[in-house]
Amino acid sequence: MTTRTAAAALVTCAALLAATGCSSSFGDSEKTKQDTAAKQHLTVLIATSGDAETKAVKDAAAAYQKESGNTVTVDVAKDMNQQLAQAFAGHKPPDVFYVNSDQFANYAKAGSLYAYGAGIKDADDFSAQLRASFTYDGKLMCLPKDSSTLALAINTDLWRKAGLTDRDYPTTWAGLKRVAGKLTGGGVTGLVTTNEYQRLGVFMKQAGGWVTDAPQTKMTADSAQNAQGLDFVRSLLGSGDLKYAQQVDTSWGGEALGKGKAAMTIEGNWLTGAMKLDYPDVKYKMVELPAGPAGKGTLAFSTCWGVAAESAHRTAAVDLVKYLSSAGQQLKFADAFGVMPSRTSALTTYAQQEPDAKAWVDSAAYAQGPVTIAGFDKVLGQFNTDLQTLRTTDPKTILAALQRNGEQALAKGD
Numbered sequence: 001m002t003t004r005t006a007a008a009a010l011v012t013c014a015a016l017l018a019a020t021g022c023s024s025s026f027g028d029s030e031k032t033k034q035d036t037a038a039k040q041h042l043t044v045l046i047a048t049s050g051d052a053e054t055k056a057v058k059d060a061a062a063a064y065q066k067e068s069g070n071t072v073t074v075d076v077a078k079d080m081n082q083q084l085a086q087a088f089a090g091h092k093p094p095d096v097f098y099v100n101s102d103q104f105a106n107y108a109k110a111g112s113l114y115a116y117g118a119g120i121k122d123a124d125d126f127s128a129q130l131r132a133s134f135t136y137d138g139k140l141m142c143l144p145k146d147s148s149t150l151a152l153a154i155n156t157d158l159w160r161k162a163g164l165t166d167r168d169y170p171t172t173w174a175g176l177k178r179v180a181g182k183l184t185g186g187g188v189t190g191l192v193t194t195n196e197y198q199r200l201g202v203f204m205k206q207a208g209g210w211v212t213d214a215p216q217t218k219m220t221a222d223s224a225q226n227a228q229g230l231d232f233v234r235s236l237l238g239s240g241d242l243k244y245a246q247q248v249d250t251s252w253g254g255e256a257l258g259k260g261k262a263a264m265t266i267e268g269n270w271l272t273g274a275m276k277l278d279y280p281d282v283k284y285k286m287v288e289l290p291a292g293p294a295g296k297g298t299l300a301f302s303t304c305w306g307v308a309a310e311s312a313h314r315t316a317a318v319d320l321v322k323y324l325s326s327a328g329q330q331l332k333f334a335d336a337f338g339v340m341p342s343r344t345s346a347l348t349t350y351a352q353q354e355p356d357a358k359a360w361v362d363s364a365a366y367a368q369g370p371v372t373i374a375g376f377d378k379v380l381g382q383f384n385t386d387l388q389t390l391r392t393t394d395p396k397t398i399l400a401a402l403q404r405n406g407e408q409a410l411a412k413g414d
Contacts, residue, residue, distance in 0.1 A: 050273070229292065
């Protein structure tokens with residue numbers, strides 16, 4: 001699951017990509033010659049969340065083969081970033097591939113992505129926030145394949161055991177602090193999540209802050225609002241009512257919830273498939289995250305369908321992407337492995353079909369997209385490392401370092 005945690009080290013390949021000299025003009029005449037062939041063979045590289053996703057993508061590719069006459073091979077990456085970097089460096093990239101938001105700007109800056117967004121007539125069916133996540137230099141480079149938001153997952157058995165009812169679902173920070181305290185004890189921690197900005201960042205957003213401004217051209221990390229958000233997290237860590245997943249011997253919030261070590265966790269809609277597979281007997285309820293001083297706030301995640309600039313089959317590759325990102329196919333993916341559709345039209349249908357996902361769906365209206373700046377994955381990796389010490393470190397110190405590191409990354413990108 002690519003979005004479960006970003007704490008693991010990611011391979012940054014911007015420099016490697018830039019060194020290859022990749023660009024959309026590489027071998028254009030040869031590409032044109034091959035791209036007009038009657039039948040073409042396309043290669044697709046994905047980073048899968050599990051067997052269900054792998055099967056769903058392969059089934060979709062097989063259906064496209066029958067419809068188009070082209071053949072498609074779907075490969076599953078063991079290390080997506082590393083394998084793509086090597087493929088770009090060797091000038092033999094897959095035709096179509098998953099692009100994570102944290103690496104998107106690196107690939108776009110290096111000229112490795114074919115910008116096909118302008119040719120998608122119904123691109124506005126994807127939300128403005130999702131399109132912005134995969135836009136570089138004013139061009140929509142690739143279509144988001146799905147969407148995810150964060151909400152609060154509650155173990156309903158532990159909730160009732162603590163004497164809490166539906167009326168106690170927290171809608172404010174004060175309410176969250178109160179129920180987390182009631183739920184903590186007897187080997188159970190009220191709230192468990194991972195020590196990363198991709199989870200704790202919700203509190204920064206709820207306080208009215210964020211890492212950058214909206215155009216992602218200016219750092220806004222070192223602010224009173226962000227400090228207020230992290231101060232709230234620090235207070236919960238200090239009381240023991242919030243712990244990081246590794247503190248309770250688990251790797252992520254879903255595992256902590258499933259094993260009964262957490263009464264609540266903050267996770268995305270990929271939680272559904274994981275709980276069904278690993279903890280089918282655990283009952284839980286999803287509610288929207290409580291509002292902070294500035295109102296509601298959550299984070300949004302997505303991956304896009306990248307098409308290689310060096311692909312000899314770009315027209316066919318885009319045709320495949322159109323098929324894979326169609327409303328009907330997105331709903332099939334949602335049913336198969338729990339992701340939310342990235343198309344607004346399909347999301348409406350999904351909400352009707354999956355009432356238990358209401359908290360995630362409703363959160364999409366105010367969700368904050370990820371930071372997508374070339375070279376910024378290292379900055380955020382250091383931020384996540386610093387967040388490990390939040391219980392004993394002044395948030396202003398952590399945010400000052402993030403501000404400084406981010407400004408240096410922005411300067412390099414100018």
